[in-house]
Amino acid sequence: MKRLSVKEIVMPIQEEVALKPSVGPEDRITEALKVMLKNDLRRVAVVTGNEVMGMIRLEDALEKVGLEGDMKSRDRRAIPVQRRNITVDERWT
Numbered sequence: 001m002k003r004l005s006v007k008e009i010v011m012p013i014q015e016e017v018a019l020k021p022s023v024g025p026e027d028r029i030t031e032a033l034k035v036m037l038k039n040d041l042r043r044v045a046v047v048t049g050n051e052v053m054g055m056i057r058l059e060d061a062l063e064k065v066g067l068e069g070d071m072k073s074r075d076r077r078a079i080p081v082q083r084r085n086i087t088v089d090e091r092w093t
Contacts, residue, residue, distance in 0.1 A: 004029040009064050010046045010054040017055045022047040029061050036061070 007025035022045040023032045036044050036058050046053045 006032050006046055009056050009060045013055050017043050017045050019045050029064055033061050
């Protein structure tokens with residue numbers, strides 16, 4: 001299986017995002033998911049050295065690792081990630 005890294009889904013910062021916690025571009029996407037879930041975040045900054053490269057969103061990370069759902073649905077959907085169910089609803093579109 002191909003190692004999926006954060007740099008594959010990094011995007012320009014389009015909305016306010018905290019600089020801590022953050023992930024690096026070479027970190028695994030699963031590590032970014034852990035950071036977001038542990039800190040109850042929908043997005044996380046991607047930082048290299050002291051430079052902010054951009055951000056990644058929870059829904060993009062889930063989709064990249066094959067856990068995508070109908071993010072535009074008004075129905076809630078529980079997705080298991082790291083032995084924890086997360087609920088995705090219309091607020092995340």
